[in-house]
Amino acid sequence: ADLKTADAGELEATLAFEAGADLVTVMGAADDDTVRGAVAAGRKYGKEVVADMISVTEGRVARIREVAKLGVSFVEIHAGLDEQARPGYSIEALLADGREAGVAFSIAGGVKAATIGLVKEAGAAVAVVGGGIYNAPDPAAAARELRRLTA
Numbered sequence: 001a002d003l004k005t006a007d008a009g010e011l012e013a014t015l016a017f018e019a020g021a022d023l024v025t026v027m028g029a030a031d032d033d034t035v036r037g038a039v040a041a042g043r044k045y046g047k048e049v050v051a052d053m054i055s056v057t058e059g060r061v062a063r064i065r066e067v068a069k070l071g072v073s074f075v076e077i078h079a080g081l082d083e084q085a086r087p088g089y090s091i092e093a094l095l096a097d098g099r100e101a102g103v104a105f106s107i108a109g110g111v112k113a114a115t116i117g118l119v120k121e122a123g124a125a126v127a128v129v130g131g132g133i134y135n136a137p138d139p140a141a142a143a144r145e146l147r148r149l150t151a
Contacts, residue, residue: 004052006030010037017045028053028067028075039071048073050106054080061101068103074125075101079109081131091115095122113142116149 001021005012009026016024026038028051035051042049051067053060053075064075077094091110098105099122107124112132119127129146136142 001025002052004054005034005038007034008037009034009039010041013038013041013047013049014044017041017047021047023048023050023073025050025052025076026072027051027055028063029056032066032070035067035070035072042073043071050074050076052076052078054078054083054108057083061097064097064101064103064105068101074104074106076106076108076126076128078107078128084109091118095119095124098122098124113145113149116146120150 001016001024003024005026013024038049049072051072077098104125106126108128111127111129133139133142
């Protein structure tokens with residue numbers, strides 16, 4: 001459940017896990033107690049929590065390491081659509097932060113057929129593809145191509 005919880009981490013994660021979620025997101029910019037609460041609910045239910053780093057741009061590597069120590073399963077280094085629209089945006093900055101942080105991470109924000117090789121090389125555990133599929137002329141073909149490139 002892509003909750004992007006920013007407060008009441010244990011409560012919101014509990015609701016999602018009880019409704020059948022296997023993994024929930026908590027905002028990486030949230031208070032440490034919010035992250036700890038979501039992680040506690042995950043442990044109680046035998047489920048996982050990911051910290052979504054969307055909007056964390058300053059000190060991102062340090063915050064990635066902090067939330068990893070709080071017990072999340074992995075950290076999603078995520079550039080939202082607004083960040084991706086800025087001049088000079090490149091997925092390489094996200095990947096560099098993931099490599100530098102040295103923790104399990106996923107990438108969201110600019111993943112497509114042309115960049116999936118870089119994502120694999122960087123060691124991302126998960127690649128989240130949005131626009132690379134839904135903006136393609138043939139979304140089904142784009143999804144098949146991404147699957148082929150990651151096999």
